Amino acid sequence: MASVFGHGIVGFTLSKVIDNKNLKWLMLAAMFSAILPDFDVIGYRIGIPYASPLGHRGFTHSILFAVLWSLFLMFTIGRKHKLTWFLVVFTTTISHGLLDAITTGGEGVGFFIPFENSRYFFPTRVILVSPLSIKSFFTDWGLQVIFSEIK
Numbered sequence: 001m002a003s004v005f006g007h008g009i010v011g012f013t014l015s016k017v018i019d020n021k022n023l024k025w026l027m028l029a030a031m032f033s034a035i036l037p038d039f040d041v042i043g044y045r046i047g048i049p050y051a052s053p054l055g056h057r058g059f060t061h062s063i064l065f066a067v068l069w070s071l072f073l074m075f076t077i078g079r080k081h082k083l084t085w086f087l088v089v090f091t092t093t094i095s096h097g098l099l100d101a102i103t104t105g106g107e108g109v110g111f112f113i114p115f116e117n118s119r120y121f122f123p124t125r126v127i128l129v130s131p132l133s134i135k136s137f138f139t140d141w142g143l144q145v146i147f148s149e150i151k
């Protein structure tokens, strides 16, 4: 993954670019949605292998997940501004996988799961892969990740 900070900043920025109504809850939902796909690391603790469709960078990083999550939020808390909610949540959720696909490590991203289980990277990979643990993030490695994201 790119860092949680990098994903959150992208979510915040996309909400500000797309949402001309300045919806505060949407901004928070966008930041959360940009981070949400990495909740799949919980799978490590229950024995789901990394390369599984439900493993890290699997289904939660897919286009289908972004669509389903966007529809869920649009029909629950975004009912008054459906199109805006859908666009912001979809772009911020899928931005997570797009950023992961330009990182230097880990498995690729399963954009097409469950229809096709291959993992993908983009040809250009410029963001250092972020450590998964908080403890490891606050080391020199985490600092290098932040610098690569700023670039």
Ligand SMILES: [Zn+2]
Pocket: 001, 002, 037, 038, 057, 061, 096, 097, 100
């Ligand atoms: Zn990720």
